[in-house]
Amino acid sequence: MTDLKSTYMGLSLKNPIIVGANPMVTKLDNLKKFEDAGAAAVVYKTLFEEQINLESIQLQSELTEYDERGAEMVHIHPHLEHAGSAEHLFNITKAKEALEIPLIASLNCIYPETWIEYAVELAQTGVDGLELNFFATPKDLQTDAGTIEDKRAAILKEIKKVVHIPVSVKLSSFYTNPLNMVGKLSEAGADAFVLFNRLFEPEIDINTQSHVAKLELSAEGDYKMSLRYIGMLYDNINASLCANSGIYEGADVIKLLLAGADAVEVVSTIYKHKPVQITKMLNDISEWMEKNNYAYINEFRGKLARVNTKDPFVYKRAQYIDLILRSEELLKGTTV
Numbered sequence: 001m002t003d004l005k006s007t008y009m010g011l012s013l014k015n016p017i018i019v020g021a022n023p024m025v026t027k028l029d030n031l032k033k034f035e036d037a038g039a040a041a042v043v044y045k046t047l048f049e050e051q052i053n054l055e056s057i058q059l060q061s062e063l064t065e066y067d068e069r070g071a072e073m074v075h076i077h078p079h080l081e082h083a084g085s086a087e088h089l090f091n092i093t094k095a096k097e098a099l100e101i102p103l104i105a106s107l108n109c110i111y112p113e114t115w116i117e118y119a120v121e122l123a124q125t126g127v128d129g130l131e132l133n134f135f136a137t138p139k140d141l142q143t144d145a146g147t148i149e150d151k152r153a154a155i156l157k158e159i160k161k162v163v164h165i166p167v168s169v170k171l172s173s174f175y176t177n178p179l180n181m182v183g184k185l186s187e188a189g190a191d192a193f194v195l196f197n198r199l200f201e202p203e204i205d206i207n208t209q210s211h212v213a214k215l216e217l218s219a220e221g222d223y224k225m226s227l228r229y230i231g232m233l234y235d236n237i238n239a240s241l242c243a244n245s246g247i248y249e250g251a252d253v254i255k256l257l258l259a260g261a262d263a264v265e266v267v268s269t270i271y272k273h274k275p276v277q278i279t280k281m282l283n284d285i286s287e288w289m290e291k292n293n294y295a296y297i298n299e300f301r302g303k304l305a306r307v308n309t310k311d312p313f314v315y316k317r318a319q320y321i322d323l324i325l326r327s328e329e330l331l332k333g334t335t336v
């Protein structure tokens with residue numbers, strides 16, 4: 001018998017597979033499907049500051065269009081200016097009620113005060129944890145990386161003062177030294193790191209000569225950047241590690257656990273293979289553990305992390321150079 005239990009950001013999980021933030025979670029039916037398939041936790045889709053503002057603007061224009069009705073609504077709801085997040089918060093409350101497994105809320109804001117205000121509101125819904133989605137695109141050539149990073153760490157520190165549930169940070173890999181950023185945020189109080197977010201990129205349609213919004217899923221195998229950094233962070237910081245991006249199979253989860261992950265977040269594989277994929281992944285992990293005589297995840301978690309590997313160069317530049325120098329031999333059979 002295998003026991004897949006894991007602890008992630010202080011939460012006890014029945015296994016390491018978490019459904020990452022995505023719009024499927026807004027349907028209670030889907031949440032039940034994820035839970036029935038064996039998911040250990042769910043991250044609710046992100047509350048974005050733009051979404052709050054947009055809803056408030058829409059509401060205001062509706063109110064001026066129907067002045068009388070607007071006056072009545074203001075009377076009934078004196079805090080109408082905050083109505084933008086109300087629907088999201090209400091839906092999270094419903095999701096929390098529907099689930100037995102932990103639910104984690106996700107937030108992405110622009111201004112420090114909004115980060116703090118909505119972190120508190122999300123925590124008040126009764127969610128088990130909060131994931132800060134620190135994705136933002138650089139806007140100018142002047143602001144240096146350190147300034148942006150320090151602002152993020154300050155926001156996290158403030159949130160940790162007012163929120164009494166575990167807080168994780170979901171990062172992109174686009175830092176000159178992601179390890180340093182993780183270190184800074186760990187000092188600021190992060191309980192966990194989700195490495196790494198997959199960013200939505202702009203695209204251009206050459207036929208219409210216009211920008212197009214294209215939502216693409218990850219490709220299988222896109223987890224290697226996570227594997228590298230989790231392997232280097234394991235046993236080096238006082239926070240949980242969650243791998244994300246391109247995790248499709250049970251074998252991928254095993255690799256990330258061997259590197260040192262406490263959990264993984266999956267989205268694309270569910271879009272492609274339906275929630276039953278979670279069951280399949282869990283079965284594959286159990287089967288592999290049985291074959292290798294492991295009863296618990298902790299018996300092999302981090303076994304191939306940098307601190308535990310005999311090959312000191314495996315996570316370093318030397319390995320990269322070695323691969324380049326041996327590329328002819330490694331790619332033998334590939335013709336051009």
Ligand SMILES: Cc1cc2nc3c(=O)[nH]c(=O)nc-3n(C[C@H](O)[C@H](O)[C@H](O)COP(=O)(O)O)c2cc1C
Nearest residue numbers: 020021022023045046133198218245246266267268
């Ligand atoms: C349709 C869609 C919507 C997503 N929405 C969110 C979101 O609201 N917040 C967030 O942090 N990530 C969001 N993501 C990113 C996923 O949570 C995840 O980080 C990313 O897809 C990489 O994981 P995967 O390879 O398992 O898909 C979304 C992804 C997809 C495909």
